[in-house]
Amino acid sequence: MSVASTKAKVAIIGSGNIGTDLMIKVMRTSQHLEMGAMVGIDPESDGLARARKFGFAATHEGVEGLIDLPEFDDIEIVFDATSAKAHVANAERLAPYGKRLIDLTPAAIGPYVIPAVNIDEHLDAPNVNMVTCGGQATIPIVAAVARVVPVAYGEIVASISSRSAGPGTRANIDEFTETTSGAIVQVGGAKRGKAIIILNPAEPPLIMRDTVYALVEGGSRSLDELTAEITESVEKMVGDVAAYVPGYRLKQKVQVQEIPADQPVETLLAEGETTRPTHQVSVFLEVEGAAHYLPAYAGNLDIMTSAALQMAERIAAAKEATK
Amino acid sequence: MSTPIYIQEVSLRDGMHAVRHRITPEDVKRIVIAADEAGVDAIEVAHGDGLTGGSVNYGPGSNSDWEWIEAAASVIKNARLTTLLLPGVGTIEDLRRAYDLGVRSVRVATHCTEADVSAQHIAAAREMGMDVSGFLMLNHMAPTEVVAQQAKLMESYGAHCVYITDSGGRLTMNDVRDRARAYRDVLNDETEIGIHAHENLSLSVANSVVAVENGVYRVDASLAGHGAGAGNCPIEAFIAVANLSDFKHNCDLFKLQDAADDIVRPLQDRPVRVDRETLTMGYAGVYSSFLRHAENASARYGVDTRDILMECGRRGLVGGQEDMIVDICLTKLAEQEATAGA
Numbered sequence: 001m002s003v004a005s006t007k008a009k010v011a012i013i014g015s016g017n018i019g020t021d022l023m024i025k026v027m028r029t030s031q032h033l034e035m036g037a038m039v040g041i042d043p044e045s046d047g048l049a050r051a052r053k054f055g056f057a058a059t060h061e062g063v064e065g066l067i068d069l070p071e072f073d074d075i076e077i078v079f080d081a082t083s084a085k086a087h088v089a090n091a092e093r094l095a096p097y098g099k100r101l102i103d104l105t106p107a108a109i110g111p112y113v114i115p116a117v118n119i120d121e122h123l124d125a126p127n128v129n130m131v132t133c134g135g136q137a138t139i140p141i142v143a144a145v146a147r148v149v150p151v152a153y154g155e156i157v158a159s160i161s162s163r164s165a166g167p168g169t170r171a172n173i174d175e176f177t178e179t180t181s182g183a184i185v186q187v188g189g190a191k192r193g194k195a196i197i198i199l200n201p202a203e204p205p206l207i208m209r210d211t212v213y214a215l216v217e218g219g220s221r222s223l224d225e226l227t228a229e230i231t232e233s234v235e236k237m238v239g240d241v242a243a244y245v246p247g248y249r250l251k252q253k254v255q256v257q258e259i260p261a262d263q264p265v266e267t268l269l270a271e272g273e274t275t276r277p278t279h280q281v282s283v284f285l286e287v288e289g290a291a292h293y294l295p296a297y298a299g300n301l302d303i304m305t306s307a308a309l310q311m312a313e314r315i316a317a318a319k320e321a322t323k
Numbered sequence: 324m325s326t327p328i329y330i331q332e333v334s335l336r337d338g339m340h341a342v343r344h345r346i347t348p349e350d351v352k353r354i355v356i357a358a359d360e361a362g363v364d365a366i367e368v369a370h371g372d373g374l375t376g377g378s379v380n381y382g383p384g385s386n387s388d389w390e391w392i393e394a395a396a397s398v399i400k401n402a403r404l405t406t407l408l409l410p411g412v413g414t415i416e417d418l419r420r421a422y423d424l425g426v427r428s429v430r431v432a433t434h435c436t437e438a439d440v441s442a443q444h445i446a447a448a449r450e451m452g453m454d455v456s457g458f459l460m461l462n463h464m465a466p467t468e469v470v471a472q473q474a475k476l477m478e479s480y481g482a483h484c485v486y487i488t489d490s491g492g493r494l495t496m497n498d499v500r501d502r503a504r505a506y507r508d509v510l511n512d513e514t515e516i517g518i519h520a521h522e523n524l525s526l527s528v529a530n531s532v533v534a535v536e537n538g539v540y541r542v543d544a545s546l547a548g549h550g551a552g553a554g555n556c557p558i559e560a561f562i563a564v565a566n567l568s569d570f571k572h573n574c575d576l577f578k579l580q581d582a583a584d585d586i587v588r589p590l591q592d593r594p595v596r597v598d599r600e601t602l603t604m605g606y607a608g609v610y611s612s613f614l615r616h617a618e619n620a621s622a623r624y625g626v627d628t629r630d631i632l633m634e635c636g637r638r639g640l641v642g643g644q645e646d647m648i649v650d651i652c653l654t655k656l657a658e659q660e661a662t663a664g665a
Binding site (some may be wrong): 026153155157159162167170171172173174176177178194196197198199200201202206209210211213215251252253257264265266267268281282284 | 415416437440442445642644657
């Protein structure tokens with residue numbers, strides 16, 4: 001008989017692209033976690049088939065099926081990679097059991113977590129939300145700019161390959177824009193946020209691209225000083241994110257320019273805001289996936305699951321330390 | 324026997340690209356009054372990239388969509404007030420706000436292969452009781468059978484009408500004929516078809532006429548062709564041809580001519596016409612709204628506008644990826660530096 005593992009057991013609800021990629025990451029890269037169960041609603045799904053092949057408990061009966069599994073008691077952390085609507089129901093159903101929930105949908109019941117920015121703030125929250133793929137890629141950059149200068153407005157443009165956007169993403173595109181915009185403000189530190197997502201069907205599929213724009217108040221700095229300070233902060237942040245998403249990189253030099261006097265940026269500011277920003281910062285990013293499940297173009301998948309894994313690792317490590 | 328058509332005036336939506344989304348609510352009113360009195364069926368009002376398209380990426384508007392829509396609603400009498408929504412940019416909440424201001428018709432726009440992202444928005448607009456169209460952009464980028472199937476999807480979500488949206492001004496007359504027939508073959512009889520043309524290859528009027536001859540009912544046109552790239556189908560020229568072709572409509576040709584020349588053309592700070600840049604857009608099949616962003620980037624980074632546009636086409640960029648224009652410039656500059664240093 002083997003010695004009982006000290007690793008925390010996890011369940012993944014949602015056997016689509018995100019859930020399956022996450023399962024593979026737990027198996028291959030995790031220090032503090034191990035797979036407990038895979039949960040889907042489609043008995044034919046590829047994710048469930050793979051889970052069974054690897055020898056994990058699996059059910060196609062959703063959250064009810066999970067609760068009925070003999071393995072359920074040992075599960076400490078539950079990842080939810082379904083949809084915002086389904087997560088609300090799942091969270092309610094799981095509430096009595098005291099599991100830690102990591103929400104990869106845009107439901108945002110719990111606080112937003114972007115590991116490179118605020119992972120330590122919500123280690124004890126019963127439910128944390130991982131924002132969106134675009135948010136994970138861009139909000140660290142908004143925060144990196146905001147720790148140098150006030151950000152009046154942060155905007156992100158996430159372009160992903162059509163092939164990497166599953167039916168859940170496609171059916172709920174508004175939730176992407178709304179959740180990401182909210183987190184640009186709450187976690188990124190901008191006074192107002194806007195998020196744009198674009199699906200591109202080009203073949204071969206394009207690697208995920210993200211562009212971050214920030215309208216800032218440069219204060220008394222010269223353009224060169226401002227550019228140098230912001231560049232240093234952004235480059236450091238890119239390194240912090242790349243530590244858990246290896247394919248995350250700055251694609252171009254950070255661009256800082258004065259906002260032309262005739263540019264009507266007032267219409268972009270938060271309501272009641274009257275101070276006109278002085279400079280526009282543009283940051284061009286690329287996210288290449290680790291190709292654990294979908295190929296490398298699907299950086300959007302990789303950054304989301306890597307961020308969720310990072311959060312779960314931290315929770316499990318904190319628990320281990322107190323055992 | 325005359326063929327009935329429906330004319331939608333788009334200079335206060337697509338035309339926003341031509342003036343970098345800068346127009347006063349007073350000028351919006353002047354255009355709405357003139358187009359309404361000239362007998363158009365519908366007038367579309369929004370930022371060029373649809374509701375809440377105002378952004379760094381697409382250009383901030385001089386005013387909010389709500390200010391422009393309020394201005395239009397305050398003077399419109401006969402025409403239907405309509406707007407545009409791009410899922411991924413604007414949301415259903417934005418659409419509700421437009422509805423509250425009097426908008427009763429909307430076009431939900433997606434890239435020509437991504438119709439399924441519009442399901443939520445088309446259904447919501449139907450629930451509000453609105454007239455709803457699906458708008459399949461950059462239509463030339465997918466084969467005819469593929470876009471026809473995407474049109475069928477939009478119909479299944481509840482669209483009353485689906486458009487052949489030639490955002491790049493890249494379709495030729497045979498292409499338009501084939502697409503109109505393919506849409507007609509797969510769509511239910513009661514579902515209407517629309518054409519949205521651009522003038523980049525100097526074919527917007529011809530393409531719109533061919534479309535009507537092949538079963539299209541709704542035609543987009545704008546005063547003085549005011550629109551992105553080389554502009555849209557110029558309404559005064561199209562109506563002249565429509566009269567000669569026995570199409571049935573309610574527009575007054577001379578009133579449209581007056582509005583085009585006296586009101587709209589003086590607002591343009593860059594001529595809207597076929598020139599080397601806009602022709603290159605049609606030739607390369609680039610989303611027409613990239614024009615002014617590419618020209619700005621060209622001025623800032625010293626890369627020829629046409630080289631930028633050709634690279635946009637080569638990369639297969641779709642509507643909304645304006646951020647890649649600066650990325651292309653920086654990549655080209657880095658390549659030049661590397662060559663110079665070698």
